[in-house]
Amino acid sequence: MxxxxxxxxxxxxxxxxxxxxxxxxxxxxxxxxxxxxxxxxxxxxxxxxxxxxxxxxxxxxxxxxxxxxxxxxxxxxxxxxxxxxxxxxxxxxxxxxxxxxxxxxxxPGVPAYAAAAAALGQELTIPELAQSIVLTRMSMKSTSMPAGETLENFAKTGATLAIHLGIRALREIERQLAPYYGSDCPVAVVYRVGWPDQMIIRGTISDIHAKVRDAKITRTALILAGPALGGGHGFPDSALYDAARPHVLRPKAKA
Structure with a gap:
């Protein structure tokens, strides 16, 4: 078997x-x-x-x-x-x-961060703004985190963060992220993504705690944070489809 x-x-x-x-x-x-x-x-x-x-x-x-x-x-x-x-x-x-x-x-199955991005209707990696996604969690009542895997260390990279098990620790998340991302950095909380009662709350590092508290969400939510959550403005197009940049499937540059 x-x-x-x-x-x-x-x-x-x-x-x-x-x-x-x-x-x-x-x-x-x-x-x-x-x-x-x-x-x-x-x-x-x-x-x-x-x-x-x-x-x-x-x-x-x-x-x-x-x-x-x-x-x-x-x-x-x-x-x-x-x-x-x-x-x-x-x-x-x-x-x-x-x-x-x-x-x-x-x-394998569809991970929550991918479903959350789809629900938000946006990409989590924006050219020259954020090209990495960090999947992490808060310890809370779960097993402790390894010493080097702190939100502060991840925040130093400027990457998009997908934070599990953190809905009850939004004040601590704000404390660790604000010095690196700024208090106005966009944040999205996606509650029970993919379920009939799915809920999306958008805000910033400084105000997301109050919004989540008002919505009375205390569990089963994924937190996404980082500049890419703002959608980006004025970012360059990806080189993947750039007519001036040939690659193995498009070997000749187009004028």
Whole structure:
């Protein structure tokens, strides 16, 4: 049997990949993170499948379900939100699978930052303004961050920041980012991106806390910050389509 770690995307069932939908529809066991993955995503599980919401379960309990499926020779769809490679908590699961000699595969999904950018209707990398995206998080009640991975260090780069698990730490985010980006730097908070109750709040580093507080958002939100969020004004066109710059697929410059 095989355990398939499946990225379900941010919440919209239509953002499932074709491969993800096929595997969920084939596996007789489906374990999904119900706090972040809507039931509609796993509604395509086969009739009679063992479908379990793992939100209230421990790692030991979910692994016990996988071991039982292994003994029965049944494939498992282990469905996570977004893309499993980012804050998917799959590393510790894979460690246990390897210890028990159980095969696994990873099926990528649409990450929250990409869905948020789509919801905002803009690009996160603007020529000569921001060409990098930093995916990070606040520690809060989660495991601590490595010593060098601070918002202050990331802010020094001027990159676009995608901050997870930070909605309750907006004051601290303001304190660390304002010296580098300026208090008027644009910020967007995207709540439950891809869900029917999705909400977008735009503001600046200095006023986003008040706006989020007024909206009573306390969880399940992604924070995007950086000059690229302003859309950019007067930036140069990308060299990719510049008629004067030939490349391997357009070997001759055009006048």
């Amino acid at each position: 095989t355990v398939f770690f499946i990225g379900a995307g941010p919440g919209d069932p239509e953002l499932l990949t074709i491969k993800a939908q096929r595997l969920i529809g084939e596996c007789p066991v489906c374990l999904y993170a119900g706090s972040l993955v809507p039931e509609q995503v796993v509604a395509c599980a086969p009739e009679g499948a063992r479908v379990m919401d793992t939100a209230p379960m421990t790692l030991d309990e979910t692994h016990a379900e996988i071991l039982a499926a292994h003994q029965r020779g049944e494939n498992v769809a282990r469905v996570h939100s977004g893309d499993p490679s980012l804050y998917g908590a799959i590393a510790e699961q894979i460690r246990r699978l390897k210890a028990d000699d159980i095969d696994y595969q990873i099926v």
